[in-house]
Amino acid sequence: MSRETVMSYINVFAVLKNMEELVRVDSVSEQLIKSRNIAIQFTVHKGPKAVLAFRNGEVMLTRGGGKADIKLYFFSPEHFNRMMDGKANPVPYKGLTKISFLTGTFMKLAERLEYYLRPDEEKLKDRDYFRANTEMTAYAAFFALSEIGNHDEKALHSSHAIPDGTILVKVVNGPAVTVIKEKGSLRTVKGEPDSPRCILSFSSLESAHLVLNGKLDTYTALATGRMAMRGFIPMIENMNPILDQVAEYLQ
Amino acid sequence: MIEAKEDTKLNTYKKSQELFQRAVKVIPTGIPGHLGPVQSQFIPTSDFPFYAEKAEGSYFWDLDGNKFIDYMCAYGPNVLGYNNPVVDEAAFAQFKKGNCMALPGKVQVEFAELLVDTIDGADWAMFMKNGGDATSFAVMAARAATGRKKLVRIKGGYHGVAPWTQVDGHAGVVKEDVSNNLFMEWNDAEAFERLIREFPGQIAGLIATPYDHRIFTDNALPKPGYWQKIRQLCTDNGIVLIIDDVRCGFRLDMGGSAKYFGFEPDLACYCKALANGYNISSVVGKESLRDAASKVFYTGSYWSSAVPMAAGIACINELKRIDGPRLMIEKGEKLTEGLKKAAEANGIDLVISGVPSMFYMRIANDNSLMMHQEFCAECAKRGVFFVSHHNHFINCSLSDEDIAKTLEVAEEAFRIVKKNNPDKCN
Numbered sequence: 001m002s003r004e005t006v007m008s009y010i011n012v013f014a015v016l017k018n019m020e021e022l023v024r025v026d027s028v029s030e031q032l033i034k035s036r037n038i039a040i041q042f043t044v045h046k047g048p049k050a051v052l053a054f055r056n057g058e059v060m061l062t063r064g065g066g067k068a069d070i071k072l073y074f075f076s077p078e079h080f081n082r083m084m085d086g087k088a089n090p091v092p093y094k095g096l097t098k099i100s101f102l103t104g105t106f107m108k109l110a111e112r113l114e115y116y117l118r119p120d121e122e123k124l125k126d127r128d129y130f131r132a133n134t135e136m137t138a139y140a141a142f143f144a145l146s147e148i149g150n151h152d153e154k155a156l157h158s159s160h161a162i163p164d165g166t167i168l169v170k171v172v173n174g175p176a177v178t179v180i181k182e183k184g185s186l187r188t189v190k191g192e193p194d195s196p197r198c199i200l201s202f203s204s205l206e207s208a209h210l211v212l213n214g215k216l217d218t219y220t221a222l223a224t225g226r227m228a229m230r231g232f233i234p235m236i237e238n239m240n241p242i243l244d245q246v247a248e249y250l251q
Numbered sequence: 252m253i254e255a256k257e258d259t260k261l262n263t264y265k266k267s268q269e270l271f272q273r274a275v276k277v278i279p280t281g282i283p284g285h286l287g288p289v290q291s292q293f294i295p296t297s298d299f300p301f302y303a304e305k306a307e308g309s310y311f312w313d314l315d316g317n318k319f320i321d322y323m324c325a326y327g328p329n330v331l332g333y334n335n336p337v338v339d340e341a342a343f344a345q346f347k348k349g350n351c352m353a354l355p356g357k358v359q360v361e362f363a364e365l366l367v368d369t370i371d372g373a374d375w376a377m378f379m380k381n382g383g384d385a386t387s388f389a390v391m392a393a394r395a396a397t398g399r400k401k402l403v404r405i406k407g408g409y410h411g412v413a414p415w416t417q418v419d420g421h422a423g424v425v426k427e428d429v430s431n432n433l434f435m436e437w438n439d440a441e442a443f444e445r446l447i448r449e450f451p452g453q454i455a456g457l458i459a460t461p462y463d464h465r466i467f468t469d470n471a472l473p474k475p476g477y478w479q480k481i482r483q484l485c486t487d488n489g490i491v492l493i494i495d496d497v498r499c500g501f502r503l504d505m506g507g508s509a510k511y512f513g514f515e516p517d518l519a520c521y522c523k524a525l526a527n528g529y530n531i532s533s534v535v536g537k538e539s540l541r542d543a544a545s546k547v548f549y550t551g552s553y554w555s556s557a558v559p560m561a562a563g564i565a566c567i568n569e570l571k572r573i574d575g576p577r578l579m580i581e582k583g584e585k586l587t588e589g590l591k592k593a594a595e596a597n598g599i600d601l602v603i604s605g606v607p608s609m610f611y612m613r614i615a616n617d618n619s620l621m622m623h624q625e626f627c628a629e630c631a632k633r634g635v636f637f638v639s640h641h642n643h644f645i646n647c648s649l650s651d652e653d654i655a656k657t658l659e660v661a662e663e664a665f666r667i668v669k670k671n672n673p674d675k676c677n
């Protein structure tokens with residue numbers, strides 16, 4: 001699968017996915033969607049398909065097609081990726097009358113997302129921003145991990161080598177995601193499983209921030225207790241090369 | 252939760268941690284390679300020492316003055332006991348005469364003669380520094396001998412860190428580095444037959460350890476007839492049989508581990524137990540491979556240094572004199588039987604595998620291995636050094652008192668693991 005195709009999966013299932021979080025942590029975004037009830041389907045030719053639904057002040061992204069008020073079509077993964085970069089427009093084929101949601105609210109949400117995912121030292125001084133940025137970066141990274149592991153040719157090797165089971169990735173007293181390896185593919189979900197087969201933890205949000213932003217390497221983090229791992233380590237060992245690719249894709 | 256016994260002073264590692272903080276500033280990862288706290292699977296890292304101050308016999312002391320009974324033995328090189336006087340004396344005597352010189356010393360020939368005498372089926376010996384030099388040289392020799400490209404390997408087998416030994420997708424490794432590797436499962440001679448059919452006339456060699464001693468996996472001995480079948484297939488198809496005896500060498504049999512399992516390889520690689528910690532490795536081979544070995548140009552600045560060769564001669568002679576392999580197997584049996592009993596008494600299922608002189612162990616009550624990691628950490632804090640998921644090593648100087656002390660610590664560690672995981676114990 002081409003890099004553009006993998007990127008389109010990441011853009012849908014890791015980047016757009018973060019809108020779920022965005023409306024929880026950002027009051028501006030919360031206000032924007034407060035009274036909106038609308039669902040948008042994204043269909044990328046030879047790429048991903050998903051529905052992003054705004055209901056009762058919450059956002060939910062689901063895999064595949066479904067009921068939607070607006071349906072958008074993209075000729076190719078490149079086309080979709082360029083839209084995400086603000087350099088191309090989708091082709092709406094359903095819901096033309098609701099298109100103002102797309103050009104108005106949706107674009108503003110996209111800007112808010114960008115605001116949170118592109119930190120600078122000044123913004124990071126704000127504790128709430130710091131928390132939101134770290135959580136959303138972590139979600140983006142670990143959701144991207146599954147997409148890369150399932151679609152990138154180089155990563156397939158590593159993802160196939162991950163033994164079956166659950167890898168819990170968490171910040172102590174903070175957010176958690178679970179990467180599940182099952183039936184030959186990877187899946188990321190938010191939250192903690194009952195008995196993970198393997199645990200990768202960050203001692204604090206600060207530690208997670210340092211590692212996820214490449215300011216501290218994982219070996220040093222592990223050796224100094226900013227990170228810890230336990231359980232069936234071959235799961236993490238084979239996940240690591242994919243995590244390196246996450247950084248390449250998301251930079 | 253059981254607290255540590257009143258009188259048990261648990262290890263702490265302030266100085267190790269402080270030095271590590273200095274290290275990360277000037278050395279990538281702080282401690283690179285297999286001795287790094289992450290690579291060694293110190294779980295949690297805070298329960299293990301990072302730096303050694305000194306060593307003697309079966310022990311090492313860390314920077315903070317904690318003493319450990321050492322079951323990793325520098326991952327194999329400590330075979331007679333750290334600072335063995337016989338080996339050290341021979342090394343120091345050579346050291347006074349000369350070490351790294353413009354010409355090799357006499358000891359190069361003497362050591363080669365000794366290995367040819369000692370190892371079954373060896374007609375010649377060459378020397379290098381690390382196990383990986385030996386495996387890479389052997390693979391080149393196999394290619395030189397056959398004019399073929401492909402190399403058959405066992406899935407999960409470790410042969411060092413040269414690019415051909417690594418995995419595509421890992422940092423610094425490209426597809427072309429590993430494109431000539433073909434893989435089969437351990438103990439599956441039929442899989443080897445299938446590969447031979449699939450790649451007729453293309454396989455230069457098969458490289459494998461004498462038994463499957465990989466990490467994170469119960470170690471597996473060869474099935475009856477397995478090696479004999481592989482030997483026959485290699486002979487029939489002009490494939491060079493390479494035994495990577497780097498880890499097992501002289502812990503199973505002085506005649507080589509192939510002798511222990513009743514077959515003869517074409518090439519065999521030695522390293523860890525060769526010189527009790529002095530840096531040297533070797534490839535020994537059959538007459539039929541002499542010409543190929545001569546043609547391969549492969550060398551290094553320190554490969555002909557005389558001190559490790561003098562040490563190697565003393566080490567091999569000493570191992571022979573005391574029948575080191577038998578001794579280590581017996582000590583390993585005694586220790587592992589004790590460990591199993593102590594585990595059982597606490598409702599813990601401790602699975603021991605491999606040859607006792609380099610046994611592998613695993614607590615099987617949970618499939619995440621977290622209980623096993625807890626056990627190793629509790630042992631480390633009490634001065635018994637096991638890393639979690641690598642096979643362990645016995646050395647000849649391990650005493651009955653050391654074993655008794657180890658079992659005492661293990662007993663306490665098992666009790667704590669049981670207390671922390673009551674629902675998982677029998």
Ligand SMILES: Cc1ncc(COP(=O)(O)O)c(C=O)c1O
Nearest residue numbers: 381382383409410411495497498
């Ligand atoms: C079986 C085997 N082969 C090769 C090697 C590589 O040896 P070295 O690390 O000395 O290069 C090792 C080291 O652990 C080994 O166990």
